[in-house]
Amino acid sequence: xxxxxxxxxxxxxxxxxxxxxxxxxxxxxxxxxxxxxxxxxxxxxxxxxxxxxxxxxxxxxxxxxxxxxxxxxxxxxxxxxxxxxxxxxxxxxxxxxxxxxxxxxxxxxxxxxxxxxxxxxxxxxxxxxxxxxxxx
Numbered sequence: 395x396x397x398x399x400x401x402x403x404x405x406x407x408x409x410x411x412x413x414x415x416x417x418x419x420x421x422x423x424x425x426x427x428x429x430x431x432x433x434x435x436x437x438x439x440x441x442x443x444x445x446x447x448x449x450x451x452x453x454x455x456x457x458x459x460x461x462x463x464x465x466x467x468x469x470x471x472x473x474x475x476x477x478x479x480x481x482x483x484x485x486x487x488x489x490x491x492x493x494x495x496x497x498x499x500x501x502x503x504x505x506x507x508x509x510x511x512x513x514x515x516x517x518x519x520x521x522x523x524x525x526x527x528x529x530x
Contacts, residue, residue, distance in 0.1 A: 403461035404514050408507065415503045417453040418493050419474025424450070426492055427477045427484045437476065438469035449473060468515040475504065 408416070423429055424446050431441045439445040452470050455462060462470070477484040478500055485492055489500065 403463055404467060405461040406467065406510055406514060408456075408510060412503055412507050412510070413456050413459065415495065415500065416470050416474050416507065417457045418495070419477050420449040420453040420456075420470060422477045422485045422489075422492065423473065425485070426488045427480075429483055433476070433483055437473050438465065439473075445473070464514055464516050467511055471507065471511055471515055478504070 429437075429442050429445055434440075434442045434445040437445065439448055448469075452462065452466055455466075456470060478489055479486070481487050490496055493500075495503075
């Protein structure tokens, strides 16, 4: 089981394909997905520019197998979940065309990633130190 405090880096054992999926999900925001400022803030970024800039940085760190803070793991997971499923602001039905992952592959991989991150991601009302953007 992995446990971290908010300001520590967490090294999570994700497979290469799982890391690739999270990285790809973060990078999708620079492609067919079009995020609003409000949604970018809800995902834990300062705005859309931060989502693109910081998301790309997170994607590289995840791809490189680097540890992340609990907040960054939470932002990466949420951003990937939303960009995959939403056809309004995310990639939605274009996901398979832009990522080459089928919906079934993505759902299965995301569920595995969620299980691996269960002790790491921040949850309103369930974890002690939740950043302001997640508790609003």
